[in-house]
Amino acid sequence: MPEQTAANRPTLEAVAARAGVSRATASRVVNGGAGVRQPLVDKVRTAVDELGYVPNHAARSLVTRRHGAVAVIIAEPEFRVFSDPFFAQQLRGISRELTAHDIQLVLLWVENESDHDRIARYLAGGHVDGAIAFSLHGDDRLPALITESKVPAVLGGRPGTEGGLPLPYVDTDNRGGAREAVRHLVSLGRGTIAHIAGPGDQTSALDRIAGYHDVLIDPDPELLREGHFTEESGARAMAELLDRRPDVDGVFVANDLMALGALRVLRERGLRVPQDVAVVGFDDMEAVVSASDPALTTVRQDVEGLGRLSVKLLIKLLNRQAGHVPASVIMPTTLVRRASA
Amino acid sequence: MPEQTAANRPTLEAVAARAGVSRATASRVVNGGAGVRQPLVDKVRTAVDELGYVPNHAARSLVTRRHGAVAVIIAEPEFRVFSDPFFAQQLRGISRELTAHDIQLVLLWVENESDHDRIARYLAGGHVDGAIAFSLHGDDRLPALITESKVPAVLGGRPGTEGGLPLPYVDTDNRGGAREAVRHLVSLGRGTIAHIAGPGDQTSALDRIAGYHDVLIDPDPELLREGHFTEESGARAMAELLDRRPDVDGVFVANDLMALGALRVLRERGLRVPQDVAVVGFDDMEAVVSASDPALTTVRQDVEGLGRLSVKLLIKLLNRQAGHVPASVIMPTTLVRRASA
DNA sequence: CGCTGGCCTGAAAGCGCTCTCAGGGCGAGA
DNA sequence: TCTCGCCCTGAGAGCGCTTTCAGGCCAGCG
Numbered sequence: 001m002p003e004q005t006a007a008n009r010p011t012l013e014a015v016a017a018r019a020g021v022s023r024a025t026a027s028r029v030v031n032g033g034a035g036v037r038q039p040l041v042d043k044v045r046t047a048v049d050e051l052g053y054v055p056n057h058a059a060r061s062l063v064t065r066r067h068g069a070v071a072v073i074i075a076e077p078e079f080r081v082f083s084d085p086f087f088a089q090q091l092r093g094i095s096r097e098l099t100a101h102d103i104q105l106v107l108l109w110v111e112n113e114s115d116h117d118r119i120a121r122y123l124a125g126g127h128v129d130g131a132i133a134f135s136l137h138g139d140d141r142l143p144a145l146i147t148e149s150k151v152p153a154v155l156g157g158r159p160g161t162e163g164g165l166p167l168p169y170v171d172t173d174n175r176g177g178a179r180e181a182v183r184h185l186v187s188l189g190r191g192t193i194a195h196i197a198g199p200g201d202q203t204s205a206l207d208r209i210a211g212y213h214d215v216l217i218d219p220d221p222e223l224l225r226e227g228h229f230t231e232e233s234g235a236r237a238m239a240e241l242l243d244r245r246p247d248v249d250g251v252f253v254a255n256d257l258m259a260l261g262a263l264r265v266l267r268e269r270g271l272r273v274p275q276d277v278a279v280v281g282f283d284d285m286e287a288v289v290s291a292s293d294p295a296l297t298t299v300r301q302d303v304e305g306l307g308r309l310s311v312k313l314l315i316k317l318l319n320r321q322a323g324h325v326p327a328s329v330i331m332p333t334t335l336v337r338r339a340s341a
Numbered sequence: 342m343p344e345q346t347a348a349n350r351p352t353l354e355a356v357a358a359r360a361g362v363s364r365a366t367a368s369r370v371v372n373g374g375a376g377v378r379q380p381l382v383d384k385v386r387t388a389v390d391e392l393g394y395v396p397n398h399a400a401r402s403l404v405t406r407r408h409g410a411v412a413v414i415i416a417e418p419e420f421r422v423f424s425d426p427f428f429a430q431q432l433r434g435i436s437r438e439l440t441a442h443d444i445q446l447v448l449l450w451v452e453n454e455s456d457h458d459r460i461a462r463y464l465a466g467g468h469v470d471g472a473i474a475f476s477l478h479g480d481d482r483l484p485a486l487i488t489e490s491k492v493p494a495v496l497g498g499r500p501g502t503e504g505g506l507p508l509p510y511v512d513t514d515n516r517g518g519a520r521e522a523v524r525h526l527v528s529l530g531r532g533t534i535a536h537i538a539g540p541g542d543q544t545s546a547l548d549r550i551a552g553y554h555d556v557l558i559d560p561d562p563e564l565l566r567e568g569h570f571t572e573e574s575g576a577r578a579m580a581e582l583l584d585r586r587p588d589v590d591g592v593f594v595a596n597d598l599m600a601l602g603a604l605r606v607l608r609e610r611g612l613r614v615p616q617d618v619a620v621v622g623f624d625d626m627e628a629v630v631s632a633s634d635p636a637l638t639t640v641r642q643d644v645e646g647l648g649r650l651s652v653k654l655l656i657k658l659l660n661r662q663a664g665h666v667p668a669s670v671i672m673p674t675t676l677v678r679r680a681s682a
Numbered sequence: 683c684g685c686t687g688g689c690c691t692g693a694a695a696g697c698g699c700t701c702t703c704a705g706g707g708c709g710a711g712a
Numbered sequence: 713t714c715t716c717g718c719c720c721t722g723a724g725a726g727c728g729c730t731t732t733c734a735g736g737c738c739a740g741c742g
Contacts, residue, residue, distance in 0.1 A: 105447065
């Protein structure tokens with residue numbers, strides 16, 4: 001392969017000349033070789049190898065109007081990205097699945113409203129074939145913005161304002177998972193079951209609360225406490241809970257990190273888990289679960305799978321006629337029984 | 342702005358027609374308007390607004406041979422990405438700085454050797470103007486691969502095999518920071534100073550060890566223990582240390598997470614910090630430091646700044662003639678004194 | 683042996699843009 | 713008033729590729 005810099009890279013023309021065919025035939029071979037006779041295919045392939053030819057992407061997408069790239073929009077304020085592996089794990093699922101389809105990942109990180117213009121301009125600029133947005137919050141106007149841009153897009157997580165938005169989403173069955181967790185506590189004979197919930201601006205937290213209410217009819221409002229998905233806030237919620245309802249004998253915590261905090265407080269107060277209080281978490285985050293004592297019973301969700309699924313859904317969307325919006329997908333959860341409940 | 346889909350997006354031709362000028366003039370205005378008289382500039386600007394014109398990126402970069410995009414290569418096995426905020430923080434620095442320069446971020450996640458081909462092909466394909474690779478490990482052959490691709494690139498963190506690699510890097514002054522930490526312990530009158538180091542395949546860990554040795558002449562090898570940058574491994578190392586050298590009165594720990602583990606073990610053994618054993622960490626990771634008791638004295642490094650700096654360096658590289666390689670940059674550290682030492 | 687039709691191949695148009703180059707207009711100097 | 717030169721503007725080439733379309737070749741059939 002000859003020495004080359006960005007400037008003197010061989011063109012299809014050069015390949016064609018070397019192979020003794022027309023540019024058209026060379027192009028056909030480079031793109032799979034359908035409808036070209038074998039001897040010519042071989043000649044062109046040889047020329048490609050010898051010259052180290054790589055197609056010019058800009059020229060190609062100028063005519064095909066496709067880019068082989070997808071924008072991944074992360075709408076997440078600083079602190080959670082750093083504290084929550086959820087983010088990285090989902091991103092990795094997306095990355096892997098895109099790679100498998102030979103699609104590039106253009107990362108757009110939205111930190112605040114002032115970034116919205118930039119995002120809108122980028123999407124409208126037609127640089128990418130589609131977009132995936134995740135980590136959306138309450139009244140986020142990002143979904144609307146994406147919709148306006150007309151770029152095929154998929155949301156990761158149920159958006160807050162679902163009404164009328166033509167964007168399909170993928171999400172975990174938060175409500176169903178929560179139901180399962182609470183039912184499990186019931187089945188253990190627990191009579192006073194509390195819920196330590198996540199922040200109210202996230203649909204995942206709301207859905208888990210809904211699941212809790214699905215099983216327990218009209219529980220004491222004191223039994224429902226809100227945290228911020230952090231260890232610390234879980235501990236605080238557990239402490240408050242014990243102060244007001246010392247008779248609590250089961251807790252469903254909206255994520256594992258908060259459950260860890262809750263376990264700590266229970267231990268500090270000399271309560272035995274699960275004998276005195278049974279605890280069920282949510283996520284099945286390995287790093288957290290392995291550190292918990294006793295081992296945490298929790299609702300497993302496949303976060304990486306969620307990422308992969310969002311890509312699959314987007315690809316389905318891309319291959320479809322405009323107008324046809326595939327249905328959103330909800331991924332099932334599994335209750336993983338360990339020692340804490 | 343008229344209804345438009347990806348297909349019927351207005352072209353520069355349309356803008357020119359509407360403004361009553363030539364395509365060339367329209368182009369000039371869209372690209373800043375230099376050398377065009379004001380009345381025409383206004384007309385074109387109006388036409389752009391009315392039509393909602395957005396330049397076609399593929400067409401533009403076909404002729405300019407620039408892409409306004411940079412590849413960010415993360416070479417990181419799964420576990421660390423999830424446990425270490427280092428990753429996300431650096432990525433955010435990069436993202437912010439690229440955004441400030443209106444450059445897109447194409448994320449390439451390398452999980453194992455089998456991804457190398459794909460990366461090489463992508464870089465050689467001329468899709469991006471440059472590349473930034475970070476989180477490199479010991480004998481990583483990624484830097485060599487990037488060099489071969491001829492794409493201007495910058496490394497985040499000193500590569501293991503520095504010899505002859507024409508790639509500049511940015512890094513924290515790990516060695517200097519470590520020296521400062523150990524000197525601080527010395528200045529407190531500590532006579533038996535240990536070091537809990539990071540894994541030996543990372544240059545940052547090695548450089549911190551070197552800094553430790555810069556200050557202490559020929560210390561007892563028992564005083565140097567290796568961890569894996571995790572809380573758990575820090576605790577284990579501290580325990581071993583106390584078993585073998587119960588007279589230790591100062592510890593420099595290679596990162597805050599391990600320092601947290603060390604503090605825990607010290608507490609469990611009834612040793613007072615800093616009275617009995619003084620502890621200095623490295624990183625100044627807010628989440629960790631705020632959780633530590635007593636408050637951790639540590640060496641602060643600006644991880645986000647590191648990310649931003651790598652972008653600045655890359656941009657310098659891009660604006661330079663080929664051949665001119667700007668020098669690598671080392672960022673200074675600061676010792677942050679709190680209660681633990 | 684001539685004709686039809688199918689299969690390959692090449693010529694050429696054109697994707698949307700930038701940028702060179704030539705030419706037109708106008709002010710200033712003579 | 714004429715000419716020179718400068719400043720703008722537009723025509724057009726061309727970036728590297730895909731894709732249409734026409735034409736050439738050959739096998740098979742009449």
